[in-house]
Amino acid sequence: MSMINKNSPIPIYYQLEEHIKELIEKGELKPGDVLPPEREYAEKHQISRMTVRQAFTQLVNEGYLHRIQGKGTFVAERKIEQGLQGLTSFTEDMKSRGLTPGNELLSFKLIPATLTIASQLSIKEYDPVYEIKRIRLADQLPMAVEVNHISANLIKGLTEQIVNQSIYHYIEESLGMRIHHAAQTIESSIANSLEAKHLHISTGSPVMLIQRNTFLKNGTPVEFVKSTYRADRYKFMITMNRS
Amino acid sequence: MSMINKNSPIPIYYQLEEHIKELIEKGELKPGDVLPPEREYAEKHQISRMTVRQAFTQLVNEGYLHRIQGKGTFVAERKIEQGLQGLTSFTEDMKSRGLTPGNELLSFKLIPATLTIASQLSIKEYDPVYEIKRIRLADQLPMAVEVNHISANLIKGLTEQIVNQSIYHYIEESLGMRIHHAAQTIESSIANSLEAKHLHISTGSPVMLIQRNTFLKNGTPVEFVKSTYRADRYKFMITMNRS
DNA sequence: AGGTTTAATTGGTATAGACAACTAGTTCTT
DNA sequence: AAGAACTAGTTGTCTATACCAATTAAACCT
Numbered sequence: 001m002s003m004i005n006k007n008s009p010i011p012i013y014y015q016l017e018e019h020i021k022e023l024i025e026k027g028e029l030k031p032g033d034v035l036p037p038e039r040e041y042a043e044k045h046q047i048s049r050m051t052v053r054q055a056f057t058q059l060v061n062e063g064y065l066h067r068i069q070g071k072g073t074f075v076a077e078r079k080i081e082q083g084l085q086g087l088t089s090f091t092e093d094m095k096s097r098g099l100t101p102g103n104e105l106l107s108f109k110l111i112p113a114t115l116t117i118a119s120q121l122s123i124k125e126y127d128p129v130y131e132i133k134r135i136r137l138a139d140q141l142p143m144a145v146e147v148n149h150i151s152a153n154l155i156k157g158l159t160e161q162i163v164n165q166s167i168y169h170y171i172e173e174s175l176g177m178r179i180h181h182a183a184q185t186i187e188s189s190i191a192n193s194l195e196a197k198h199l200h201i202s203t204g205s206p207v208m209l210i211q212r213n214t215f216l217k218n219g220t221p222v223e224f225v226k227s228t229y230r231a232d233r234y235k236f237m238i239t240m241n242r243s
Numbered sequence: 244m245s246m247i248n249k250n251s252p253i254p255i256y257y258q259l260e261e262h263i264k265e266l267i268e269k270g271e272l273k274p275g276d277v278l279p280p281e282r283e284y285a286e287k288h289q290i291s292r293m294t295v296r297q298a299f300t301q302l303v304n305e306g307y308l309h310r311i312q313g314k315g316t317f318v319a320e321r322k323i324e325q326g327l328q329g330l331t332s333f334t335e336d337m338k339s340r341g342l343t344p345g346n347e348l349l350s351f352k353l354i355p356a357t358l359t360i361a362s363q364l365s366i367k368e369y370d371p372v373y374e375i376k377r378i379r380l381a382d383q384l385p386m387a388v389e390v391n392h393i394s395a396n397l398i399k400g401l402t403e404q405i406v407n408q409s410i411y412h413y414i415e416e417s418l419g420m421r422i423h424h425a426a427q428t429i430e431s432s433i434a435n436s437l438e439a440k441h442l443h444i445s446t447g448s449p450v451m452l453i454q455r456n457t458f459l460k461n462g463t464p465v466e467f468v469k470s471t472y473r474a475d476r477y478k479f480m481i482t483m484n485r486s
Numbered sequence: 487a488g489g490t491t492t493a494a495t496t497g498g499t500a501t502a503g504a505c506a507a508c509t510a511g512t513t514c515t516t
Numbered sequence: 517a518a519g520a521a522c523t524a525g526t527t528g529t530c531t532a533t534a535c536c537a538a539t540t541a542a543a544c545c546t
Contacts, residue, residue, distance in 0.1 A: 011529060037496060048531045053497085061304055069497045070539035183482040188431040188451040188474030206449050208431040218311070218508090231431030238481065239426045254499060280526060291501045296527090312527045313508030 004045045009176030012047055013054040020055065024064055024075055034072045035065070089168060090146070090227075094138050102137030106145075106198075108160045110152060120213060120224040121151045128152040132163055135198050136227070144229040145198045154222065171222065180217040186210050186236055195228050206231040247288045255290055256297040263298065267307055267318055278308070278316045332411060333389070333470075337381050345380035349388075349441075351403045353395060363456060363467040364394045371395035375406055378441055379470070387472040388441045397465065414465065423460040429453050429479055438471050449474040 003019040004012060023029045038056065042049040056073055059065045067073045094101035112126040121129065132148040148167075150158065155171060162170045171177050189209045196203040208229040214222045246262040247255060266272045281299065285292040299316055302308045310316045337344035355369040364372065375391040391410075393401065398414060405413045414420050432452045439446040451472040457465045 013529075039496080048533095050532085051530060054529085056497095067497060068539085069537065070495080072496060072539095181482060184480070186429055186451075186479040186481075187477070188449045188472075190449055206431045206433055208429075229431075234430070236429040237427070238429075240424060256499075282526085293502085294500055297499085299527095310527060311509085313510080313525080315509095315526060 004047065006047070010172070010178075012045075013051050013058070014178070016041070016045070016047075016052065016055040017058050020059060021064060029075045031075050031077045033075045035074070037072060089166075090136050090144070091166070094143075097138075099138040100140075102140060103164060104135040104137060105160065105164060106133040106135060108132050108163055113149075113151075117149050117224065121149065121221045123151050123153070130155070130158050134163075138233070141233070142199050142230070143233055144227045145195055146225060146227045148223055148225045150223045151221070154220065167223075177216055177222070179214050179222060182212055182214040184210060184212045188231070189228075191228070199228070199230050201230060201232075208234055208236065210236070247290065249290070255288075256294050256301070259284070259288070259290075259295065259298040260301050263302060264307060272318045274318050274320045276318045277314075278318070280315065332409075333379050333387070334409070337386070340381075342381040343383075345383065346407060347378040347380060348403065348407060349376040349378060351375050351406060356392075356394075360392050360467065364392065364464045366394050366396070373398070373401050377406075381476070384476070385442045385473070386476055387470045388438055389468060389470045391466060391468045393466045394464070397463065410466075420459060420465070422457055422465060425455055425457040427453060427455045431474070432471075434471070442471070442473050444473060444475075451477055451479065453479070 004015050006012060008015065020029070020035070029035070035056075036044075038049050038052045041047075041052040056065060056067070060067060063076055065073055066076050091101045109131045110128055111131050113121065113123055113129045115125050117129055118125045118127060123129070128151075130148075130150045130152055132146075132150070134146045134148070135142050136144040136146055150167070152158070155167075155175065157174075158167070158170070168179060171179065187209045189207050191199065191201055191203055191205045191207045193203045195207060196205065199205075199207070201207075208231050210227045210229060212223075212225045212227070214225075216222060247258050249255060251258065263272070263278070272278070278299075279287075281292050281295045284290075284295040299308060299310070303310060303316075306319055308316055309319050334344045352374045353371055354374050356364065356366055356372045358368050360372055361368045361370060366372070371394075373391075373393045373395055375389075375393070377389045377391070378385050379387040379389055393410070395401070398418065400417075401410070401413070411422065414422065430452045432450050434442065434444055434446055434448045434450045436446045438450060439448065442448075442450070444450075451474050453470045453472065455466075455468045455470070457468075459465060
């Protein structure tokens with residue numbers, strides 16, 4: 001019942017943070033709602049109040065909550081920078097657009113890194129990397145082809161099974177690593193014959209090339225993904241706050 | 244001697260925070276410098292390490308410091324105001340890529356809003372709007388064509404002169420409005436004949452279509468811009484933090 | 487009825503200490 | 517010479533506790 005696992009390698013405050021964030025995003029906690037008091041969380045999960053406060057403080061800094069001394073802790077009014085959430089996950093991205101995401105695994109291999117891949121992942125040439133090729137579907141229709149490279153020495157024990165569920169979930173929950181930031185480049189291009197075939201378009205049709213590098217807090221690269229989106233079906237959206 | 248007064252009603256962590264901030268702003272601590280370890284602050288001022296950490300954490304969140312586990316706490320490099328610079332200003336975007344930006348004004352008109360424009364700017368149809376068409380240059384070469392629509396009732400007194408300098412600067416400095424956030428959509432497309440002519444490419448070449456809406460804090464739309472970039476010369480780049 | 491005091495509840499500040507995780511050396515082993 | 521093991525020093529997480537400050541409502545007085 002408790003969402004908190006004290007034996008997990010993931011910090012307790014972070015587990016609580018994600019849990020509350022999830023409640024807010026699922027709508028079980030609505031803007032203006034008051035949260036149970038810190039002391040209640042502490043007692044309920046048998047953790048220190050200071051640990052609860054660490055989670056709350058994070059969420060306040062991120063704009064999810066605000067506190068009023070003597071009154072309580074409340075869910076903040078709608079966050080504007082919602083655009084930045086879920087951008088690292090195709091699944092979440094599609095859901096937020098009201099589409100049903102799907103996958104079709106083309107291949108799952110363990111290969112030696114090429115020089116390009118090695119430099120993107122900050123590893124050595126010929127180090128082992130997982131190479132995952134997928135077709136991404138939205139409402140059953142092909143939306144993108146995606147090639148993912150992940151260092152096998154960093155992310156151990158990856159299986160086809162895990163890939164079909166959620167790689168991020170595996171990395172965070174099972175390996176206890178936290179993905180911290182991502183860099184993306186977006187460019188316009190023309191489909192080659194292989195991409196055209198998978199996307200059910202004709203060669204030379206416009207496509208959107210999105211390359212994403214994700215990193216841990218210390219800057220270690222976690223993965224390197226190249227996605228080719230159908231330009232007629234996909235529009236990249238983002239919202240940013242100033243400073 | 245000590246900057247910390249434990250009997251002051253001002254919280255200790257805040258006193259320490261201000262003290263360190265002052266050192267940074269006076270230049271006694273320079274970007275890249277390592278700070279004395281937390282335990283040293285604690286012992287020196289006879290306060291708890293957790294209190295020192297509270298001050299440090301604040302400063303990290305505000306971008307003054309960054310911590311590396313096992314190494315120390317460092318003064319952050321000059322914060323690149325990543326927020327809107329790359330997003331709202333072509334000029335800054337090009338500079339950060341090491342290119343020399345330039346403009347070529349095609350037209351500057353005051354026109355009645357079409358229904359589309361009106362809805363983007365949250366105004367009524369036929370309300371007056373400025374329409375600014377420009378060619379954006381990088382190192383003298385055409386990089387994008389840009390059409391900008393701004394409500395004339397909100398942003399008064401716009402002139403061709405101002406447009407050739409900086410519209411944002413005028414809005415913020417002369418009108419005292421603060422731009423708060425922006426939303427962008429990015430899509431891949433094919434150049435029409437007019438765009439092709441201005442961009443010196445052939446009709447049907449791939450282009451990147453970027454549409455930007457900028458807003459004040461209260462959600463009032465400030466402008467609505469459509470840019471068409473040469474896909475062979477422009478790559479959209481963005482980094483984002485999780486959490 | 488209307489103001490005052492009190493108690494309970496909430497978040498805010500601060501302490502002291504323990505152990506984990508990470509970094510950068512040094513030393514030991516092979 | 518190369519790698520493994522150790523060590524000292526740093527930030528990261530967490531506990532258990534204490535008291536302060538602000539808010540609210542109930543209890544208590546005029």
